[in-house]
Amino acid sequence: MSKPSLARGTRDFGPEIMVKRIFIFEQIKKVYQKYGFLPLETPAIENLSVLMGKYGEEGDQLLFKILNSGDFAKDLNQEDLNRGSKDILKKVSEKGLKYDLTVPFARYVVMNRHQLALPFKRYQIQPVWRADRPQKGRYREFYQCDADVVGTESLICEAEIVAMLHEVFENLGINDFVIKINNRKILSGITEVIGAKGKETDLCVAIDKIDKIGKEKVEEELIERGFSPENIQNLQPLFRITQSENVNFGELRQWLAESEIGQKGVDELENIWGLTSALGIKNPKIAFDPSLARGLSYYTGAIFEVKALNVAIGSISGGGRYDNLTGTFGMPGLSGVGISLGVDRIFDVMEELKIFPEHLTLSSTKVMITNFGEDTLAKSLEILGQLRAHGINSEIFPESSKMKKQFEYADKKAIPFVLIIGSDEIQKEEFMLKNMLSGEQISLKIEQIIEKLNA
């Protein structure tokens, strides 16, 4: 016998936690459906050919790979072993656990392109797995709630994502958050006008840290990453723009005047601001953040990230526009934009802020019927059936244990009513209904009980 244990970075969710998680799922699902998204599920397991190479080199390392069935080592020879893990991997594993929902979605779109009504809007709520090092707010198995639109370049989709995010977080009671928005095209434009074309990644990695380490350190890091002092001199407007509260599109446009792609980025950004306001979002919690980079290499337009304020947890949502995700599966020219909500982090945020609604009930049972044994069982079951026929969630204590035990059970399960059916009650044809919250109990006829419990 071995001691039970959980795999690293995974957790059980007991009933108390599930109640809260389901609340979050429901709120998200409700809003996604409200905006016209349709449900989709894809397998936990995908072929590695689908997953590998989509998330960068680091992503490939973080993929959980599944050993081939049977004798997975049968094709291995000494030469493979000498050459190292990469060559071994190809021969021992051809499947992996999905790493996010976007890539499997792209695969689905490509495989079903002829049936789909484009633009296709889907939402997807499923677990994903990453062989990351667990820490606060970071797990190896966690749920993502994605909503994506493919088959249109319309910036209405971006604005609708902004609107949905507002609605979801407000419904959840998370009021202090900010949707950071950037645009890959602006990042490209920046590298162009500072004379470091093509070095977006290095630029991003460095300027992303500006909040944490400050301007001077960022400049030091840029030098280390091969940027010239001239590059950095040209970058100065960025620090001004980042610091200003409101977005100064004019200044941004002027700075990026020499870059065609940069201009396009500014156009898009300004458009998203305008459309968001046109959708009627009052006081939108959006902020242009040119230092927002995000690791996923496939974003080509808008980039989103939602940060909950006043809590020490990373982003609770991220997303953006990708132009060529389906291209890697042989279907070029299909643009998409999407957002991903991290339920596990949202849960942590809500727990830390203590903002889960109080009415979330552990048990859906409305009433528990006592069990006094054989003499009363027939009547108890009859009434149980009647209650259920009237749509009342009810259960009977399955054993004729002591009353104390039966009441303790109801109490622990937070069942609001206990119906006492003993021989006295059966004789009177009136049954004792006890309110477990107030402690009051009254003798009622079955019709009155049904009426009261259905109220």
Next chain:
RNA sequence: GAGGUUAUAGCUCAGCUGGUUAGAGCACCAGAUUGUGGUUCUGGGGGUCGUGGGUUCGAACCCCAUUAGCCUCCCCA
């Protein structure tokens, strides 16, 4: 992947410079209450001190390794 830190009852923790039999609160079980929970009182069970080695007459305590949690970097939901 690198660094730091922690690990004692189901949970939260105490346990002095190594010294007999490792404690508390909460939780759990039983009784007071053989038809009434959440309050109260009484009693009870439960730990080879994360795991494996080592030092010592003697280790929860010191040393090494290992595993897991947390934190920082990296990256991300």
